[in-house]
Amino acid sequence: MLVQLLLAAQVLVPAYSANTSRYAFYRDIGVGVEGSRRVFGGAVAGVGEGGTACALLDRFWVARCSGAVLALRWVLTAAHCVSPRLSYVKYNTRRHPTTDGDVAPVHYLYMHPGYKVVQEDEGHGVDVTVLHHDVGLVRTRSDMLLVAAPSRDPLVAMKLYDPEEITGEEVQVFGYGRTERSVLGEELFCVRLVMSRCARGSWVHCVCGAARDLRGVCSGDSGGPVHYKGVQIGVTSMGPVECGGGGGAARGATSVFTALRRYADLINDTIHDTDSALRMRVISRASLHCLRDHVMLSALTLLTLGVLS
Numbered sequence: 001m002l003v004q005l006l007l008a009a010q011v012l013v014p015a016y017s018a019n020t021s022r023y024a025f026y027r028d029i030g031v032g033v034e035g036s037r038r039v040f041g042g043a044v045a046g047v048g049e050g051g052t053a054c055a056l057l058d059r060f061w062v063a064r065c066s067g068a069v070l071a072l073r074w075v076l077t078a079a080h081c082v083s084p085r086l087s088y089v090k091y092n093t094r095r096h097p098t099t100d101g102d103v104a105p106v107h108y109l110y111m112h113p114g115y116k117v118v119q120e121d122e123g124h125g126v127d128v129t130v131l132h133h134d135v136g137l138v139r140t141r142s143d144m145l146l147v148a149a150p151s152r153d154p155l156v157a158m159k160l161y162d163p164e165e166i167t168g169e170e171v172q173v174f175g176y177g178r179t180e181r182s183v184l185g186e187e188l189f190c191v192r193l194v195m196s197r198c199a200r201g202s203w204v205h206c207v208c209g210a211a212r213d214l215r216g217v218c219s220g221d222s223g224g225p226v227h228y229k230g231v232q233i234g235v236t237s238m239g240p241v242e243c244g245g246g247g248g249a250a251r252g253a254t255s256v257f258t259a260l261r262r263y264a265d266l267i268n269d270t271i272h273d274t275d276s277a278l279r280m281r282v283i284s285r286a287s288l289h290c291l292r293d294h295v296m297l298s299a300l301t302l303l304t305l306g307v308l309s
């Protein structure tokens with residue numbers, strides 16, 4: 001498995017080009033090439049901080065992505081994290097591989113109907129050129145009661161701030177991704193970034209965050225919550241291919257987030273099962289009519305992870 005992941009990482013990281021940041025989804029936590037894909041500069045999240053953050057695990061209990069508990073049986077994450085491989089949600093934990101925390105089995109998976117990603121090889125490696133609506137939901141089979149519940153209903157709070165209008169403000173990004181201290185991403189970390197403009201016009205409803213030093217998101221952070229003034233305003237979508245550190249990552253490389261405010265009603269309608277045309281679609285391995293989505297997901301998996309399928 002590790003060998004496969006290593007191969008995948010090599011497929012994903014072709015020749016480095018000096019002043020270009022390439023972007024990729026972090027769907028899996030794999031061992032990077034010479035540690036060059038670890039994150040940096042974050043701090044272990046304090047008790048109560050990021051209380052909604054959760055890890056999305058596959059059936060082997062390996063963390064695939066991060067997420068945030070939104071309601072009793074609902075987790076908010078990135079659409080590209082929504083894969084039939086997800087089996088469990090681990091929450092109320094700061095170290096998911098330990099016995100610390102609680103587990104809820106995954107029931108249904110949802111992604112935004114307009115989710116779209118185009119990855120192209122522009123001559124200097126595969127890059128995400130188009131990114132639309134990278135937001136999804138995971139429904140669990142059992143209730144999730146948070147030890148450190150947010151003071152405000154996340155569904156209401158999501159509408160408080162427009163992430164696209166807080167350029168220059170500081171946000172907190174939470175995730176169980178890889179760090180300079182934990183190669184396999186075992187601990188909830190928090191990193192502070194300053195909101196900035198995204199370089200690409202073809203990234204729809206995305207906001208970016210940058211640090212002046214080598215900080216940012218990494219493998220396994222995808223789907224994790226982005227907080228502003230204590231409420232979730234975004235979901236981690238992408239980061240530079242070489243997260244933060246050695247191996248020539250760009251200093252101050254931006255991390256990319258999905259701005260939630262515009263999706264608040266859609267998310268609420270999906271959770272309340274309102275009869276709305278904009279409801280997110282259910283994706284499930286068993287269901288025949290979702291075959292198209294399934295195929296799309298498989299294609300994405302291949303593109304993102306190379307040899308893994």
Ligand SMILES: *[C@@H]1O[C@H](CO)[C@@H](O)[C@H](O)[C@H]1NC(C)=O
Binds near residue numbers: 018019
């Ligand atoms: C690097 O930056 C310079 C100046 O900003 C630009 O002219 C050049 O095209 C860039 N190179 C690449 C590979 O993007």
Ligand SMILES: *[C@@H]1O[C@H](CO)[C@@H](O)[C@H](O)[C@H]1NC(C)=O
Binds near residue numbers: 265268272274
């Ligand atoms: C979510 O939807 C329910 C049912 O339609 C509605 O009562 C509630 O006010 C909505 N909440 C928000 C935050 O929009």
